[in-house]
Amino acid sequence: MHACQLDIEVWHLSDEQPSEEMKMELESLGAKPKDLSDPKLVRPITLRRNAEKQFQIKAAAILNSSFKEVLYLDSDNLPAKDPTFLFDTPEYKSTGALFWPDFWKTHGENKVFDVLGIHCEDEWEQESGQMVIDKEKSWLPLQLAWYMQKHYDVYFQFLNGDKDTFKYAWKALNKPYHMSEVFVGMAGDMLGERFCGHTMLQYFPTPGEEEDDELLFVHANLLKITDKIHFIRDDGQEHPWDLAKHSSMSHSNTWIKPEFYIGPGGRACMDFTHREGEPEAVTENFDDVVPNLQSNYFKYGGIGGETRV
Known part of the structure; x- marks a missing residue:
């Protein structure tokens, strides 16, 4: 080992x-x-x-x-x-x-x-x-x-x-x-009425049901090009990850249809679509899925969104 x-x-x-x-x-x-x-x-x-x-x-x-x-x-x-x-x-x-x-x-x-x-x-x-x-x-x-x-x-x-x-x-x-046969998930926040995923979630399958798949990596690929002003809460703390989202039928499935879109304010976002009968996505509270990751990330000097003038 x-x-x-x-x-x-x-x-x-x-x-x-x-x-x-x-x-x-x-x-x-x-x-x-x-x-x-x-x-x-x-x-x-x-x-x-x-x-x-x-x-x-x-x-x-x-x-x-x-x-x-x-x-x-x-x-x-x-x-x-x-x-x-x-x-x-x-x-x-x-x-x-x-x-x-x-x-x-x-x-x-x-x-x-x-x-x-x-x-x-x-x-x-x-x-x-x-x-x-x-x-x-x-x-x-x-x-x-x-x-x-x-x-x-x-x-x-x-x-x-x-x-x-x-x-x-x-x-x-x-x-x-x-x-890995587990399809990539998303983490992000709500932009108006629609989910805006700015971070990729990668998993590894565990024996049993799909909901038991292990979340291994949180890859903030679009976070770094997003104005951090969107993530500042009333207490002044930055909180970019509110929600985690993944497909309910993610194993070896090639007909899921994720979508990239540009939201209000020019924000780059990912979301799952369900226009042609694709499996529904499961949405969870990010801090419940990976407790303490977000707080520790900023505690130890992590950089969230970018600072724009």
Whole structure:
């Protein structure tokens, strides 16, 4: 069994050097800042992509890490519980790669299928905010994912950032992986009369009923581009997570229809739709689902929405 204490590396680009104070704080938490531009690395990155989001660094961070087995997390991704048990699951042991689904499907006419020589299937895309990877078992597909991310000027024309470079690299090389069959949920608040999801919720199935699925990761993917003024309560505290929402029939279901919409004030939101008989969504109080996560997040310096002038 794996111990609950994991070593941590925080990978950054050369122009994102942490201050000495930040380095000391990271090291006090057992985390080491690591520069991707170090020429001694297996796969260094010396150039910044000409875009706000630097999706091309994920495979390099995994390949360059000092670990044989990696739990990769985006910087805006919070474990809702101790995730170390994932390294001992049969799904991980047999494949060496655990992935989680995204809200979308790749269109059947996307040229990525022709370029990589793989078949289009009725399946969800991959959401790469969290991955568990055994580098020894996955070394070759990791190299292909790195190659596609390195040549982002070509491959990101087909794919939305790095996301599916991992899944499709594994498929192209016919390497096994396990995609969690539990569909992604949402956390957020009400925007007028409609739910506005700004955070992805990722699960892992447990034996028994679907409602027993374990919430593992709270990935605040849209929260960071939302004006935090929407989340300030009367007492001055920021409270972005009021509700958690997930499908009532989420296992291996590919006909759920989530929807992205722009709400009042230009807010980016996700919600489930039920226009064509899709299964209803279950809505719960967020703080009941993951007690103390929200309060601890801000207590220890978490950043919610962005501050706009």
